[in-house]
C-alpha cells in the first residue's frame with residue numbers, strides 16, 4: 001500500500017477542516033492582491049475618497065429672500081424713507097440706498113474702521129449692524145459733520161496736518177476722531193488711562209493712539225492723524 005497522499009485538489013478540499021479552508025482563502029486573496037499591486041487600492045476603496053463630497057460639502061438650499069420693508073432713517077438731520085431687506089447693513093443702506101458714499105467699505109467685517117459713523121453721537125462700525133435696527137436713531141456720516149464751506153474743527157485739523165494720503169480711511173478717521181474728543185470730554189477712560197477713576201485732563205498722544213486704534217490706515221499716515229486729533233482737541237479746549 002502506498003503512503004503517498006492523493007494529489008487530487010478536490011479531494012484535498014474535501015479533507016480540509018473549516019479553519020484550514022479559511023486560512024487558505026485568506027492566503028489566496030492576499031497573494032492575488034499583492035500580485036495586482038492592489039492592496040493600497042483595496043484600502044483606498046474603504047477609505048473616503050478625497051473627491052467624494054463630505055457632508056459639509058452638501059449643497060445647501062439657497063436662502064429664501066426676506067421681502068424688503070419700508071424703513072425710515074434719520075441721517076444727517078434728514079429723513080430717508082428706504083425700502084430695504086432686513087439683512088441690509090447700515091453701511092450698505094447708507095451707500096447703496098441713501099446715496100451717501102462718503103462712508104467707505106474697507107473690510108466689511110469690523111476690522112478696519114473705514115465705515116465708522118455716529119449713531120446718537122457714539123461711533124460704530126456701520127458694516128456690523130443692520131439698517132433696520134436704527135429707525136428712530138440719529139445717524140451722522142462724514143457728510144453730516146459739516147458743510148464744505150465750513151469744515152468742522154477735526155476736518156480742518158486733518159487738512160492742515162495733511163493727515164491722509166489716499167484718503168480712503170479718512171471719513172472713518174474723521175468720524176472716529178469727532179467721537180473720540182466727545183468721549184474724552186465726557187470723562188471716558190481708555191485702556192491706557194493710568195487711573196480710570198481720574199481720567200487725564202490732557203489728551204496725550206498715547207491716549208489718542210489707543211482711542212483711535214480701531215481705525216486703520218493702510219497708507220500709514222498715523223503720525224499726522226495723531227497730530228490732527230491733538231490739534232482739534234487743543235482747538236476745542
Ligand code: FES
Nearest residue numbers: 106107108113127
Ligand atoms: S468696513 Fe467696517 S470695519 Fe472695515
Ligand code: FES
Nearest residue numbers: 165167217218219
Ligand atoms: S490715507 Fe490711505 S488708507 Fe489712510
